[in-house]
Structures are given as C-alpha cells and as structure tokens.
Amino acid sequence: MFSLKEYSHEILSTIIILIALAALRVIVAKLIRRYASTSHLLEHRTNLVVKYIHILMNILVTISLIVIWGVETKDIFITVSSIATVIGVAMFAQWSILSNITSGMILFFSFPFRIGDTIKIHDKDFPIEAEIEDISAFHVNLKTKEGEKIIFPNNLLLQKGISIMPAHYEEKEFFD
Structure with a gap:
C-alpha cells in the first residue's frame, strides 16, 4: 500500500x-x-x-x-510516437482540416480584411467578388451582389490573390 x-x-x-x-x-x-x-x-x-x-x-x-x-x-516516446503515427495517418487523409484551422488562425492574427469588406478573389477559373459575412475557423462566408452565398475555405483564401474593394457609397442629396 x-x-x-x-x-x-x-x-x-x-x-x-x-x-x-x-x-x-x-x-x-x-x-x-x-x-x-x-x-x-x-x-x-x-x-x-x-x-x-x-x-x-x-x-x-x-x-x-x-x-x-x-x-x-522510453515509454513516453513509444506512446507519443504511436499516437503521432495514428494521428498522422488519420490526418493525412484530412490535411485540409488542419490547413483550414491553421489558415483561420493566420486570418485571425494578421487580419487582412474584416467582416463587411467586399473582396475580389483572383481565380482564373472562378473569380469571385463578394462581401464577407463571417469568418470562422474553417471557412469564410461570402455574399455576392446577386445574393448568392458562397462558403470559401480559409486555406484557399490564403492561396489566392485577394483585392479588398473600396467601399461604395451612393451619393445622395440630403434635405433638411
């Protein structure tokens, strides 16, 4: 005892x-x-x-x-290496999940754009111009001028060229 x-x-x-x-x-x-x-x-x-x-x-x-x-x-190393092997094999198939989480962290700390910004994603095959509605750990929610909602993965967002479009304000006459 x-x-x-x-x-x-x-x-x-x-x-x-x-x-x-x-x-x-x-x-x-x-x-x-x-x-x-x-x-x-x-x-x-x-x-x-x-x-x-x-x-x-x-x-x-x-x-x-x-x-x-x-x-x-030595027991710690055996256990950690076994766990790392299992996680490595499992994550190899799911690398995009880790990539999106990492990209989400980068977007959080570098913060190149904000919710409400209109961005243009420079993609040769599928260019997108849309407003950012939300930024989460895995993806960014976008909304086009036509009302189409697009969910764009964070890792692709960091891989593509992005332009932040200037805010368009309609000029209106104000009357008292």
Whole structure:
C-alpha cells in the first residue's frame, strides 16, 4: 500500500502545475480578448483562438504530469510516437482540416480584411467578388451582389490573390 509521504513531492508538484495552468488559462484568455477588442475582432473568433490555445496548454501540462509522476522516458516516446503515427495517418487523409484551422488562425492574427469588406478573389477559373459575412475557423462566408452565398475555405483564401474593394457609397442629396 502506498503512503502520502512517498508521493508528497509528486502530489505537491501536481497541485502547483494545476494551479499554474488555471492561472495561465485566465491570463492568456484575458490577453487574447484584450488584443481582440483593440483590433475589433468578433467574439466567436476570439473564443476559437482561446479554445485552441487552452487545448495546447492542456497537452503540455499532461506531458509535464507524466514526467513528474515518473513514467519512463522510453515509454513516453513509444506512446507519443504511436499516437503521432495514428494521428498522422488519420490526418493525412484530412490535411485540409488542419490547413483550414491553421489558415483561420493566420486570418485571425494578421487580419487582412474584416467582416463587411467586399473582396475580389483572383481565380482564373472562378473569380469571385463578394462581401464577407463571417469568418470562422474553417471557412469564410461570402455574399455576392446577386445574393448568392458562397462558403470559401480559409486555406484557399490564403492561396489566392485577394483585392479588398473600396467601399461604395451612393451619393445622395440630403434635405433638411
């Protein structure tokens, strides 16, 4: 039977890491939200980025806890390489999902255009001029002047040349 004294160092380290994780999650979320508010980014896009970063932090903490609790290094490498192999084979067939998520993150942080902008996608076979209605993790929702809705993948959006069209304002006479 085990005693708490035998594992006091591991228990204390685990508690410290979990408290640090909780604090870092709050701090990182606040920093991202502050950046998003100064850049006038949409809330649901901000939530996606926060979610992705929290997942990364959880993975790093899990690896740290495995090391703290004394799992043999060779066992960790065997497990990680096995998991990476399975994920690699599964994701090879689904590379576009990862590509779209990565492109969504790039669009979030570089922010070359905003919702409401009219863009022109320079594609030889299928040129598009449309207004951006929404930008999500996987795709951008566009609406043409004719009312056609187009869902365009993020990874293709970064691969094509894009022009941001100037806003067209109708000149109207105003009467008092």
